Amino acid sequence: LHPFQVGEDYFVLNIYTSRLYKINNLIFDILTDSLSDRYPEEEIACHKEYLEEFEGIAANHNPNRTFYPQMEPAFSTLDLQVSHTCNLACKYCYAGGGNFGGEDRQMSKETARQALDFFFRHAELEVPLQIGYDGGEPLSNFEVIEDSSLHAVKLAEERKQRLNFIVGTNATLVTDDIAEFFSKHSFSPQISLDGDRDTQNELRPFKNGRGSYDSAREGIDTFNRHGVKLASRITLTPKNLDLKDQVERLHRLGVIRIAAFPASGVPGAYTFREEDLAILKEEYKKTADFILDMLIDKGEVVRFANLTEALDNLHNAQIKHYGCGAGRTFFSVNPEGNLYPCHRLVGNQDFLIGTLSNGFDMEKISLIMRNHVDNRPECQSCWARYLCGGGCMAESHFTNKAIQIPLKLSCDILKYEIEMASMIYSRILSHDNTLLRKFVKI
Numbered sequence: 001l002h003p004f005q006v007g008e009d010y011f012v013l014n015i016y017t018s019r020l021y022k023i024n025n026l027i028f029d030i031l032t033d034s035l036s037d038r039y040p041e042e043e044i045a046c047h048k049e050y051l052e053e054f055e056g057i058a059a060n061h062n063p064n065r066t067f068y069p070q071m072e073p074a075f076s077t078l079d080l081q082v083s084h085t086c087n088l089a090c091k092y093c094y095a096g097g098g099n100f101g102g103e104d105r106q107m108s109k110e111t112a113r114q115a116l117d118f119f120f121r122h123a124e125l126e127v128p129l130q131i132g133y134d135g136g137e138p139l140s141n142f143e144v145i146e147d148s149s150l151h152a153v154k155l156a157e158e159r160k161q162r163l164n165f166i167v168g169t170n171a172t173l174v175t176d177d178i179a180e181f182f183s184k185h186s187f188s189p190q191i192s193l194d195g196d197r198d199t200q201n202e203l204r205p206f207k208n209g210r211g212s213y214d215s216a217r218e219g220i221d222t223f224n225r226h227g228v229k230l231a232s233r234i235t236l237t238p239k240n241l242d243l244k245d246q247v248e249r250l251h252r253l254g255v256i257r258i259a260a261f262p263a264s265g266v267p268g269a270y271t272f273r274e275e276d277l278a279i280l281k282e283e284y285k286k287t288a289d290f291i292l293d294m295l296i297d298k299g300e301v302v303r304f305a306n307l308t309e310a311l312d313n314l315h316n317a318q319i320k321h322y323g324c325g326a327g328r329t330f331f332s333v334n335p336e337g338n339l340y341p342c343h344r345l346v347g348n349q350d351f352l353i354g355t356l357s358n359g360f361d362m363e364k365i366s367l368i369m370r371n372h373v374d375n376r377p378e379c380q381s382c383w384a385r386y387l388c389g390g391g392c393m394a395e396s397h398f399t400n401k402a403i404q405i406p407l408k409l410s411c412d413i414l415k416y417e418i419e420m421a422s423m424i425y426s427r428i429l430s431h432d433n434t435l436l437r438k439f440v441k442i
Helices: 025-031 041-045 048-060 109-122 138-159 176-184 197-203 213-225 243-252 274-298 305-315 362-369 393-400 408-431 433-438
Strands: 002-006 009-014 019-023 077-084 129-135 163-169 187-192 231-236 257-262 330-333 338-340
Touching: 002 025, 002 408, 009 025, 009 408, 019 025, 019 408, 077 109, 077 138, 109 129, 109 138, 109 330, 129 138, 129 330, 138 163, 138 176, 176 187, 176 213, 187 213, 197 213, 231 243, 243 257, 243 274, 257 305, 257 408, 274 305, 274 408, 274 433, 305 408, 408 433
Parallel strands: 077 129, 077 330, 129 163, 163 187, 187 231, 231 257
Antiparallel strands: 002 009, 009 019, 330 338
């Protein structure tokens, strides 16, 4: 059991079942062995039923239960790196300016179609499939996106399988034709926007030094005119820690899913640091209050995924043994047709897991599958391990040179996200539990 306090609220998490319980301060003190002499014995006796309940909760879990790790990949998502070139020069770019340390290049229509044929041969049946377009800036190769997505629709129809499209973009190359195509085929663009005009222009300038804010806003407006549903990613650096203001700004722009991640793996002034954590925690608290205020006072849903998806995981008692699906449920293909576990590891020969012509290197994939949280010594004492799954494999590699050693700073952030999500969960339930349906799968 992991008892914790958020403001005036007390909770206990059953680590092995991901079940969350709200408790009173006396039970919290008992569970944390901090009774001291503050409670008379007769008062403790009055709470006997609670104590018996939590004895039952503690006895209910089985820390020695057997987990059978995934032995074969079950692919449902393909990431196509259609462009290894970019028109921006973001200060924290993990992709070396878009070309991953190589020459600027674009994926051909033939390679994209070959990748889709390969993916559909290896993809799971009877589950929704997802095709993602990435880079670099993928909209610089829109012809391939257009051609390959139509090919994917044909393949999915033959299998009678649902298909979704996503694309990560800086939104500076959006045209009416692109927005119309995305709207017609239900694309979900994920826009990279890191703050107000001054902040965006500093962190994400064009390669000629000109700021990108106005161009990105024009792209967002074009998507909105065509009814394209937008998501957004904020990359957190020491220069843009005003998270609550950024979430509010993106919400006002019509973004329906917002996520934020610290810049990591790129040394320098733009990498998120340990000393930034206290500021970020305060911003998380402001953001949680903003989510609640908008929901309760105005009926508006602000989906800041870091908190609202953690809330959903708590409500449905999700148990995760892996940090993500890299190399297990999804893989990336670069312009030459080489296969990698995810977009962040593209170009890294240690993580080359196959080629379109020769298929998968199952030995390397099996190493990824064995990297589940129960096999990670660094995670064994962590109360959040089954809500986390071990974190980002690429981030572990970039910062600790080992996929089994998580970045401690990211661990601290995730734990705080769980605590803030618990507070939001509790407040919604105490106010109007029907509002919970706006955030969770029931």
